[in-house]
Amino acid sequence: MSGLPRRIIKETQRLMAEPVSGITAVPDEHNSRYFHVVVAGPSQSPYEGGLFKLELFLPEEYPMSAPKVRFMTKIYHPNIDKLGRICLDILKDKWSPALQIRTVLLSIQALLSAPNPDDPLDNNVADHWKSNEKSAIDQARQWTQTYAKSNMNNH
Amino acid sequence: MASANSEPGSNERQRVRPRRQLNLRNSTEDSVIVLGSTDCIDLTTDNNSDDIIDMTPQNMGLMDLPVVVLTPTDYVGPTRNRRGSGRRGRHRSSTRRNRRNNRSLEASPTQSHPVVYLTDESDVELPDLVNQPGQSPAANSSILQSPENVSIVCPICMDDTRQMRRNHKELKATTCGHIFCNVCIETAIRMQHQCPTCRKRLTLRSVHPLFI
Numbered sequence: 001m002s003g004l005p006r007r008i009i010k011e012t013q014r015l016m017a018e019p020v021s022g023i024t025a026v027p028d029e030h031n032s033r034y035f036h037v038v039v040a041g042p043s044q045s046p047y048e049g050g051l052f053k054l055e056l057f058l059p060e061e062y063p064m065s066a067p068k069v070r071f072m073t074k075i076y077h078p079n080i081d082k083l084g085r086i087c088l089d090i091l092k093d094k095w096s097p098a099l100q101i102r103t104v105l106l107s108i109q110a111l112l113s114a115p116n117p118d119d120p121l122d123n124n125v126a127d128h129w130k131s132n133e134k135s136a137i138d139q140a141r142q143w144t145q146t147y148a149k150s151n152m153n154n155h
Numbered sequence: 156m157a158s159a160n161s162e163p164g165s166n167e168r169q170r171v172r173p174r175r176q177l178n179l180r181n182s183t184e185d186s187v188i189v190l191g192s193t194d195c196i197d198l199t200t201d202n203n204s205d206d207i208i209d210m211t212p213q214n215m216g217l218m219d220l221p222v223v224v225l226t227p228t229d230y231v232g233p234t235r236n237r238r239g240s241g242r243r244g245r246h247r248s249s250t251r252r253n254r255r256n257n258r259s260l261e262a263s264p265t266q267s268h269p270v271v272y273l274t275d276e277s278d279v280e281l282p283d284l285v286n287q288p289g290q291s292p293a294a295n296s297s298i299l300q301s302p303e304n305v306s307i308v309c310p311i312c313m314d315d316t317r318q319m320r321r322n323h324k325e326l327k328a329t330t331c332g333h334i335f336c337n338v339c340i341e342t343a344i345r346m347q348h349q350c351p352t353c354r355k356r357l358t359l360r361s362v363h364p365l366f367i
Contacts, residue, residue, distance in 0.1 A: 005312070006312065006313065006314065006318075007311070007312050007313045010313045011313075063311055064342060064343065064346055096343075096347070096349075096351045096352070096354065097310075097311045097339065097342075097343050097351045098310040098311060098351035098352050
């Protein structure tokens, strides 16, 4: 892709050279702004042992506007809806151009460790979480086993 | 009180003292080196071995330096005294009388021909002379460190200082103390009105150039 900003080139190089633990991000061979991401479920969370596939796209205005990130793997989480869209402030109004692909993915990993049912994206899941947290966590663990195990073809 | 009042009067007398009456002995006490016919100036009177400056012609790359070697007939009297630097170092211990003399010297008109006086305080200006290519400016390396040795990266475009120079960008700092290139911080402030690093509210006037 011609005219790829130096920042995107540098970020990509660094993601490859010094990957974040539990996260892989590989640029698409046809589009350097599109990344195939895999996030490992954090330990001591209901997502532990799962590998979650995401897509990340850097819009034309990046880094002045936030990357577009979406879960491709089905996940039971109050801040992630059926379509995989993520409710995370730094991807919306709290975006800062000093943030990077790396920091965004780390924030998403942290969101898996700390679901926030008080700021829900999927109301059904959030209600479940608030009314019966243990049951909701069991459900999340079950979805992890069903959809996020090593077979990455799950959607 | 009374003695303090009498002090300015005596100072006044010293100040109006004509320059011609200056005796050279006092000046040499102030470490003004007056040279005869020799063309070698040795500053080792200071005994600071790292400040030795050899100014013999073969070691001086530039012959157009404003160094005039004074003979006694040329000598009229010092016209310049670095009062600021005189407060530290050897001058602190100089006598009151000498200090008064220095004050009166400052009031005298400057000479028309370029005269460089080498005193024990000449370290103020001389580092420029020793910083010739080929010589190791070890003593000055901390002061004269070039920006190439400092790794500062704009967190938005990720250009370092060298790339910024190549791309005709400047280093800028915000009032909250964060560093960016001028292009990125101005764009970011126009879009979000806040510091990209700490989110403090900023306007374009909250940013100033940074010279390193």
